[in-house]
Amino acid sequence: MTVTEAQPLVEARGLVKQYGSVKVVDDVSLTVRRGETLGLVGESGSGKSTIARMLLRLIEPTAGSVVFDGSDVLCASKRELRALRRRMQMVFQDPYAALNPRMRIRDIVGEPFAIQGGFSREQARSRVVEVLHEVGLDAEVLPRYPHEFSGGQRQRINIARALALEPEFLALDEPVSALDVSVGAQVINLLRDLQRRHGLTYLFISHSMPLVRYLCDRVAVMERGRLVETGPVLEVCERPCEPYTQRLIAATPKMPYELQ
Numbered sequence: 001m002t003v004t005e006a007q008p009l010v011e012a013r014g015l016v017k018q019y020g021s022v023k024v025v026d027d028v029s030l031t032v033r034r035g036e037t038l039g040l041v042g043e044s045g046s047g048k049s050t051i052a053r054m055l056l057r058l059i060e061p062t063a064g065s066v067v068f069d070g071s072d073v074l075c076a077s078k079r080e081l082r083a084l085r086r087r088m089q090m091v092f093q094d095p096y097a098a099l100n101p102r103m104r105i106r107d108i109v110g111e112p113f114a115i116q117g118g119f120s121r122e123q124a125r126s127r128v129v130e131v132l133h134e135v136g137l138d139a140e141v142l143p144r145y146p147h148e149f150s151g152g153q154r155q156r157i158n159i160a161r162a163l164a165l166e167p168e169f170l171a172l173d174e175p176v177s178a179l180d181v182s183v184g185a186q187v188i189n190l191l192r193d194l195q196r197r198h199g200l201t202y203l204f205i206s207h208s209m210p211l212v213r214y215l216c217d218r219v220a221v222m223e224r225g226r227l228v229e230t231g232p233v234l235e236v237c238e239r240p241c242e243p244y245t246q247r248l249i250a251a252t253p254k255m256p257y258e259l260q
Contacts, residue, residue, distance in 0.1 A: 008033055008034070009069055010088075011032075012031075012051070012054070013067075014028075014065065015028045015051060016064055017050050017062050023062075024225050025054070026225040026226050027064075028064075030220050035199055035200075036201060037215055037218075038219070038220060040052070040219075041208075041220070042207065042221060042223055043223075043248070047224075047226075052171040055171060061074070068169070069168075082116065085116075086112075088171070089162040091159055091173065092158065093173045093178060095152075095154035095155035096154055099157065105132075105145070106142035108161055110128045112161065113164065127164060128142070128160075128164065131164050134194065135190060136156055141153075141157075151183065152183035152186060152187060155175060159175075159191070168200065169202075170202050170203070172203065209248060210253075217232070217233060219237070221236070221245045223242075228242045228245065229242040229245045
């Protein structure tokens with residue numbers, strides 16, 4: 001089965017997020033199919049990160065619905081939501097702000113096991129070492145603190161924590177925008193390799209159309225809280241219908257990444 005034939009894993013319908021009289025997300029509906037990467041693009045302030053947080057119910061929408069693999073996320077009880085969180089995780093934009101500076105790496109990556117429960121200390125430690133190895137880090141990092149690492153290494157730690165419970169879906173909120181060009185390329189290639197290895201489904205948030213074109217299967221374009229264009233990534237990048245999409249493509253420099 002190809003990605004285009006795959007069943008939906010995440011479906012959002014009519015999402016609205018309003019603060020006072022301002023709608024930061026206005027009637028957005030989108031579908032992320034199992035095994036695909038959906039790119040969500042737009043300029044800063046267009047509502048991309050807000051949508052990702054609503055999909056995982058990190059913030060509550062004002063209106064709309066979110067369904068994950070047939071389960072209603074917004075109506076889930078605390079217990080049901082905890083079970084869902086094992087299957088859907090998020091990697092945040094700032095790799096340092098997302099890590100507690102007072103915690104050692106073994107505790108940061110092991111935190112999901114402590115929250116979820118049901119794991120022995122040996123099981124948790126074994127999985128922590130395993131997932132760190134998957135992102136290119138050795139067990140020697142376990143007793144160290146976040147400030148001892150580079151930005152790229154911190155983002156690998158964030159990815160390791162997100163993968164600890166073997167989720168199916170990752171929301172990636174501009175995961176390389178705070179990194180140097182060469183380091184960002186390494187992280188992008190890592191994400192692509194992890195997806196192939198584990199059959200992951202991604203929502204990839206970015207403001208770079210060339211990067212989205214490289215990594216994504218489909219793309220959804222946001223402008224001022226509204227979804228203005230969606231479609232297969234090559235079709236949208238080569239034949240954009242909306243003037244905003246055309247301007248976004250024209251304003252994005254050629255991708256500086258050296259990618260595999």
